[in-house]
Amino acid sequence: VKTNSKLEKIWDSGGFIVTSECGPPRGADGDIVRKKGEFLRGVVDGVNVTDNQTSVVRMSSLSACAILKGMGLEPILQMVCRDRNRIALQSDVLGAAALGINNMLCLSGDHQKFGDHPQGKNVYDIDSMQLIQMVCRMREEGKFLGGDEIKGKPVIFIGAAENPFADPFEIRAARLGKKVKAGCQFIQTQCIYNLEKFSRWMQMVCDRGLHEKCAILAGVTPMKSVGMARYMKNNVPGMDVPDEMIERMKGTPKEKQAEEGIKICVESIQKLREIPGVRGIHIMAIEWEEKVAEIVKAAGLLPRPEV
Amino acid sequence: MIVGNRKEFQEIVGMLGSNRRVLLLGCNECVTVCGVGGEKEVGVLASELRIHWKTAGEAFEVREHTLERQCDYEYIDQVRSFVGDYDVILSMACGAGVQYVAEAYKTKLVMPAVNTTFLGVTVEQGVWSERCQGCGACILDMTGGVCPIARCAKSLMNGPCGGSSGGKCEVDKEVDCGWQLIIDRLTELGQLDRYEDIMPVKDWRSSREAGPRKRIREDLRL
DSSP states (O other): OOOOOHHHHHHHTTOOEEEEEEOOOSSSOHHHHHHHHHHHTTTOSEEEEOSSGGGOOOSOHHHHHHHHHHTTOOEEEEEESSSOOHHHHHHHHHHHHHTTOOEEEEEOOOOGGGSSOTTSOOOOSSOHHHHHHHHHHHHHTOBOTTSOBOSSOOOOEEEEEEOTTSSSGGGHHHHHHHHHHHTOOEEEEEEOOOHHHHHHHHHHHHHTTGGGTSEEEEEEOOOSSHHHHHHHHHHSTTOOOOHHHHHHHHTSOGGGHHHHHHHHHHHHHHHHHHSTTEEEEEEOOTTOGGGHHHHHHHTTOOSOOOO | OEEEEEOOHHHHHHHHTTOOEEEEEEESSHHHHTTSSSHHHHHHHHHHHHHHHHHTTOOOEEEEEEESOSSSHHHHGGGHHHHTTOSEEEEOSOHHHHHHHHHHSTTSEEEESEEEEEEEEEEETTEEEEEEOOOSSOOTTTTTTOOHHHHSTTOOSSSOOTTOBTTEETTEEEEEOHHHHHHHHHHHTTOGGGGGSOOOOOOGGGTGGGSSOOOOOGGGOO
8 A cells, every 4th residue: 555655755756765853842832843843844854753762751752743744744653662552552553644644663662761750661562563563454454453444544654763783783684674574664773873884784684685675764863062972872772883983073172063973974874875775864863953954955965855 | 480579677667567466477489499588587587576676675576487388278277376366477478478378367467578579590599580471371482492571671572672782681781681592592593584483462361461360270170
């Protein structure tokens, strides 16, 4: 089934996809979402809306997606298995489709230990792989997981995340293979700083022919400072920041570090575009949405295609 | 075996409140093996309590008694003749034992001296580790003998999350990533191709999700 997703249309037309993300606020002010969305208008093809990322309570992803949709943007609903069981997940998928949200990203979710409610109980009724499979079946067969018929199939383009830098490295491409088999159509990767390792992973992905079945979007995050680079290296699980990246930031005067971070990001995008199989870029400018336009422009990715 | 931790002394004292005649009940099974509620631990806690109240200058009486098991009525019944002499039964068994004692002595206060934690194994002297969550539908044949439900912090069934690093879990660098263990085992067994199969969604009805579980074996009933 073809969806109305802009991402799917660009993928079908052989184009290069650019996405970014918008982290919802820690409060009920919808104008913050609107402001962040405005920064991304005309700059990217789709906007991920994170789902209580790092297990910190925020405005719901679905609500923020609805706000962005209302602005004429193309939201990508992130949905984690940490907080909802199969009943709630399917209910939200139906709701998203009803609101005209064309894309979703199926994730396990960060463990609640990292968030502001470490005392909470997690759900993990199903995992991200099973979530992909469930949404795919809802769309293709019009069936709930329980087997009942859905009246009004949710026509949603299905994506997932993959971290090429997590262990065990040797099964990371196989893991992506399972996601593709489950029905995943696009992948956004973890932030890439170690391009050499990413290339090796990409080679494994291409060897399995996965790049032809699924759009691989390479993830990038601009560093604001050497402090952020160090934090990412030492404190964010599954993040691979090479020492030379830290050194380069360290060797830059403090007031110029943000600029240097953007420069590194743009250089990375240019290199990533050349890696066989890469079909797009996912820019995660954490609480720095206003810089996305500058990055996309500097990387030579403007204007975005009209589809 | 069932593994537990003894509660902090101050918590136990607070729980006992004004009850000064205590029947301290140990259990000779799992909690003895994991060194938390057997005869020896009953002796230690009884001494602590006696010293505490002696120092406070207050009257206090504790009787030490360790049963073969607290999860079978015939053993619990062995204290019936003197249970009336005490204000409270302080049980050092697992949560199952505490509850079964309470069921047997309906008018008696029964309190737990132990926090029951998990089903696990003895890794080395003094170290225990969780292995099973009693989900009621074992899949160990498919996962190289390592349980993803019990040993992955997210109970993921189709592989490691993005936080697996150097064989350790993102939640705690001291904890092995369950999926790294599974992949290692499957590799050793020459069964890594099994990883390519998508594990279907789990039917949690065999687990706690269908409410408290009960098992009846008609062939064993009298």
